[in-house]
Amino acid sequence: MNIDLKFFAVRPEDAPDDVAEARDLLATSGLDFDNHIELLVVCRGDGRLVACAGLDHNIIKCVAVAREFRGDSLSLRLGSEIISVAAQMGRFRLFLYSMPHNRHLFRGWGFYPLVEVPGVVILMENSPLALQRYCDSLRSQRVAGERIGCAVLNANPFTLGHQYLLERAAAECDWLHVFVVKEDASTFSYADRFAMVADGVKKIPKVTLHPGSEYIISRATFPGYFLKDKKPIAHIRAAIDLLLFRDHIAPALAINHRYVGTEPFDSVTKLYNADMEYWLQRAPSRAPVIKVVEVQRTSMDGNAISASAVRQLLSQCGMHSIEKLVPATTLEILERTYSAKSQLAVAGDDQT
Template sequence: MELREVLLSLPSDRRPVEQFLQQQGLRLEEDVEYTVIAVEGEKIVGTGSLSGKVLKCIAVESSLQGQGVASRILSELVQEAFRRGRDHLFLFTRPENEKLFTPLGFTPVERMEKEIVLLENRPNGFVHYLVSLREHRVEKGVSGSAVVNCNPFTLGHRYLLEYAASHVSTLHVFVVEEDRSVFPTEVRYRLVQEGTRDIKNLILHRGGPYIISSATFPSYFLKEASEGTRLYGRFDATIFGKRICPVLNISRRFVGEEPYCPVTSLYNQCLREILPQYGVQVEVIPRLEKDGRAVSASTVRKLLIEERWEEVKALVPETTFEFLQSREAEPILDRLKKKPDSRH
């Protein structure tokens, strides 16, 4: 048996991998960037892929399970991830397959029984994250939460956070940390920080790898809703409600109404389904509107591409507008014009 890298850009390489995964009840997800196959002769007997920090689409022919094939595939994927400078890795699998990966250094983060389990290669990674949050716990009053991406931070985001903060004693705001947006993570975090500095009961957090990330909710970063979107959305909501909310004494989550993006709309549905099971009320806030249209980051990005600065100015806080006109923003705007279909 040998391992081979396949070039998914070639239909002749991609098709056999898709067919093998279909036979195993899986699908080749569109965001994979590196794939290997295990072959005997010319027959595929196993495969696995890497996407960012996530190992996925791992499958081995049933007759060869327990014979070290998965171990060899996983080892190759881990080494490739390390070569790319990624050392904190995650993988999704079915609960019945968890035992295949725990001997290889992966420990469970969370599971939904009979559906899915997320593992990571740091024994206490999630525990350390929760400990870092605990120092921001507020015992008195009602603690609420919001999770935002802000690509970039708009008056719509500001309206949501201002409304939420006025309805709770403490508002915990998590900025999505996954660097898959045109505006880099640190820029998005800073724009939220500067644009909400006057909201005194707001505590700002980096979302880390456990809140709307490629690990907990990979479908969020794809252009269209896929078969796994609802499953991943429910899983992300479960981690938030079951593990994160108790640490920060959170009993409410605020989300913006989503008239445009089907993935975010479906995610909101998952939050409304899952979070009440953990004592967390979900409140959907109608979008701020200007001239009869919801204020959105996607609209701002479109206006930036078209260099319609006066219209941009009407949709973003002054701090965001100042950044957009700075030299620091120039390479970001150049990237935006080259990649106009960016999501979130």
């Protein structure tokens, strides 16, 4: 097809006409436009938009090519353009979500499959070795034992509830591996949350504390534009995270138990706990089963301790109000880092 094709990178908020055309093009592939896109690469030819691809941080999404151009080299050129735009922004490590039947198309872009929710979505990365290297680094920290446990914490902030969960898990296991969610989408920064957990586990024996990674509850969030029925989105996002854990991370450390606190407050975390039981224990997999151990939350004055409750008290009443709910080490970090007068956001899920 001999048509002059030109590529442009635009910000969605500055290009409503491009966004409108991209929405129409995506719709022809059964996709929706994702409003989290920072930059949109569009290709125009013959007076219309014939291809598009979006970038959300380091995630490529909203990729579509007009049907009559799909047999040409336009897809490869589109991939080259969006990857180049990402590189100009200093983003070299990229992830991409695709319907499983398009995996061969994106292999041509230099992306490799990480994990697949069968028949629904596949997560890919632009490196064939990055996940393997990460798991190799974990493997070097493996500890022998029959019962090897794990807990993944957001710790926003680290509370006596978190400390109780880890103490209980460590007491029941030959060794416990603890991961702190790396994504900086919480009230408290990753650096501060990691410091709180590090101080909180110092006196707990048989524990290895691991930094977070993009392979554990990261910004590689499932893009909802794949599904017309939006209800399963949270479940599929959880599936991607949990399959990565079961198939790659857990085997590297020989983890066979994962500990989580009961969730009486936050609906998102409660659903995640339920999904955890399915994907780690019952879903078909070549990887070993990981038993999910749900520990009843500890309480204070008859109320279950939660990070969301601590954030609310801190925002409304100041540091003195949380003294009975967090370890002394957490209180020290909060007093040192945050002003008691600062207005802290209380929104967001608990994520233990």
